[in-house]
Amino acid sequence: MDAPLFVLILASIFTAGGLWWALPWGKARRRSVGWVLVAAGLAMLSAMIPSVGSLLARSLLTLMSIVAVGSAVAMITSSRPLYAALWFGMAVLGTAGMLLFNGAQFVAMAVIVVYIGAILVMFLFVLMLDDPKGTAGFNRQSWEPLTASVVGAVLIALTTVTWLRHAATANGWSLAKETGKAIPDVVITRTVDLGNQLFLHYGVAVQALAIVLLLGLLGAAVIIAHPLEPLLDFKSRAVPDETPTANES
Amino acid sequence: MENTGLLMNYLLVGTCLFGLGVVGFLARRNLIVMFLSVELMLQGVIVNFAGWDRYHGQATGQVFVLFIVGVTAAEAAVALALILTLVRAREGLDVLRLQKVREDIILPPVPDEGEVREAETPSWPRLPRVGRRPDIPQEVLEYRPSV
Numbered sequence: 001m002d003a004p005l006f007v008l009i010l011a012s013i014f015t016a017g018g019l020w021w022a023l024p025w026g027k028a029r030r031r032s033v034g035w036v037l038v039a040a041g042l043a044m045l046s047a048m049i050p051s052v053g054s055l056l057a058r059s060l061l062t063l064m065s066i067v068a069v070g071s072a073v074a075m076i077t078s079s080r081p082l083y084a085a086l087w088f089g090m091a092v093l094g095t096a097g098m099l100l101f102n103g104a105q106f107v108a109m110a111v112i113v114v115y116i117g118a119i120l121v122m123f124l125f126v127l128m129l130d131d132p133k134g135t136a137g138f139n140r141q142s143w144e145p146l147t148a149s150v151v152g153a154v155l156i157a158l159t160t161v162t163w164l165r166h167a168a169t170a171n172g173w174s175l176a177k178e179t180g181k182a183i184p185d186v187v188i189t190r191t192v193d194l195g196n197q198l199f200l201h202y203g204v205a206v207q208a209l210a211i212v213l214l215l216g217l218l219g220a221a222v223i224i225a226h227p228l229e230p231l232l233d234f235k236s237r238a239v240p241d242e243t244p245t246a247n248e249s
Numbered sequence: 250m251e252n253t254g255l256l257m258n259y260l261l262v263g264t265c266l267f268g269l270g271v272v273g274f275l276a277r278r279n280l281i282v283m284f285l286s287v288e289l290m291l292q293g294v295i296v297n298f299a300g301w302d303r304y305h306g307q308a309t310g311q312v313f314v315l316f317i318v319g320v321t322a323a324e325a326a327v328a329l330a331l332i333l334t335l336v337r338a339r340e341g342l343d344v345l346r347l348q349k350v351r352e353d354i355i356l357p358p359v360p361d362e363g364e365v366r367e368a369e370t371p372s373w374p375r376l377p378r379v380g381r382r383p384d385i386p387q388e389v390l391e392y393r394p395s396v
Contacts, residue, residue: 019269023276042265049261052254061258068296069265072289076273081282081342088285091266095292098262099314102303107311107318111295114318119288119325123281126332130342138343142276152272159264167253193308194315202312209319216323220330228338 004164007044008157014041016153023149024079026141031077038073041153045160061101068094080134081127089116103190252304259300266293280332280342284325291321346392 018037046065051058071090078084092115099108131139142148198206266289273286295314302310332342339346 019272023272045265046258046261049257050254052258061255065258065262068262068292069269072266072269072292075289076269076277076282076286081279084279084282085285088289091289091292095266095296098259098296099299102299104299104302104311104314107299107314110315110318114322115288118322122325122329123284126329126336127281127342129333129336130340136341136343138278138341138345141278143278143344145276148272148275151275152268155271156264156268159268160261163257163260167257190308190311194311197308197312198315205312205316209316213319213323216326220326223327223330223334228334 004048005161007048008161011041011044012153012157014038014044015156016041016149019073019077019149019152020146022073022077023142023145024077024140025145026137034077035073039070042069045156048160048164057101061098064094064097064101066094067091068098078134079140080132081139082124082132082134085120085124085127089120092116092120103188104194105189106191106194256300256304259296259303263293263295263297263300266290266296268293278344280335280344283344284328284332288321288325291317 014037018034018039018041020034021037022031022034052061068091071087071094075084075087075091078087092111096108096112099111130136134140270286270288270290270293273289274283277283277286295317298310298313298317300310302308302314335347336342
């Protein structure tokens with residue numbers, strides 16, 4: 001495991017350095033260098049896993065992985081929040097494509113509808129409240145970009161090495177042998193299985209999820225009904241009557 | 250098709266999405282982008298569940314993905330209400346303006362019975378007044394937009 005460990009350390013260094021360079025600092029510079037470094041680091045990581053399937057299936061899977069991860073990198077490094085939201089939608093599309101590759105059509109459509117159709121449109125509306133073009137200082141400057149990049153890269157590297165080493169052991173992931181089902185190259189659909197699982201085994205959980213959604217709606221209504229006191233209210237601030245004495249410290 | 254290789258592909262993508270979400274949540278200062286980073290971490294978990302779902306040949310992973318989507322919808326509703334309230338009160342999406350949300354519940358210590366506080370009031374020279382002191386709230390003085 002010496003060569004993969006070396007590759008892993010190099011990949012995490014590349015990823016951390018590229019993310020640090022690509023995150024907004026408030027200074028204008030050529031940030032595409034950071035994106036190239038991140039791409040190199042993640043490509044090193046992906047070179048450690050074996051290739052699968054036929055050429056067409058592998059190309060589709062690689063394309064959707066690149067769309068998902070590349071959009072994620074572009075989202076967190078974009079200084080314009082409007083573009084960040086649109087890149088998040090692209091990352092959701094990549095994730096939905098990966099779900100579709102597994103024959104989970106219903107779940108893929110649910111992810112697209114809920115994330116892009118509901119959440120993203122709602123937050124695009126909220127983004128218009130403050131600085132959608134990203135010219136303010138808090139959009140152009142990050143909070144500890146180096147520390148955050150190192151934390152993210154180390155997290156990715158540690159998780160990857162954990163499941164890689166577990167897969168390399170003799171009895172790693174032996175649960176698939178218990179099911180004994182041969183998994184074909186292309187999964188057409190498994191929505192019927194999903195329905196059976198959902199309403200035969202997880203009926204109570206579905207009801208609990210409905211209650212959680214209802215409580216979330218009620219909580220949002222309660223929060224909106226009790227607004228906070230404005231902190232920076234210059235207009236209605238009364239002019240103080242007392243004259244300050246000279247001894248007042 | 251090799252099951253383990255396919256699973257590793259999904260696990261790698263899920264790991265990368267989760268780690269990038271962590272980076273975005275830690276580094277960015279826009280409330281909306283921080284929330285979208287949390288959603289990105291949930292996307293990584295969804296990809297992870299999808300990979301294991303196909304690896305085991307069951308549909309249980311899809312059930313959990315649906316639960317994640319439902320919980321995310323509830324979370325987005327509450328987060329939208331919170332962000333709207335905070336934006337209305339703090340006039341901005343900068344997360345540094347939310348450092349003063351908590352109440353000042355830590356009171357100064359009560360002095361003991363026998364303890365007598367020395368009145369340290371030195372006699373400063375009286376200076377002529379030059380104008381009314383501007384009324385700037387403490388939060389404005391402590392807010393640093395360029396940090």
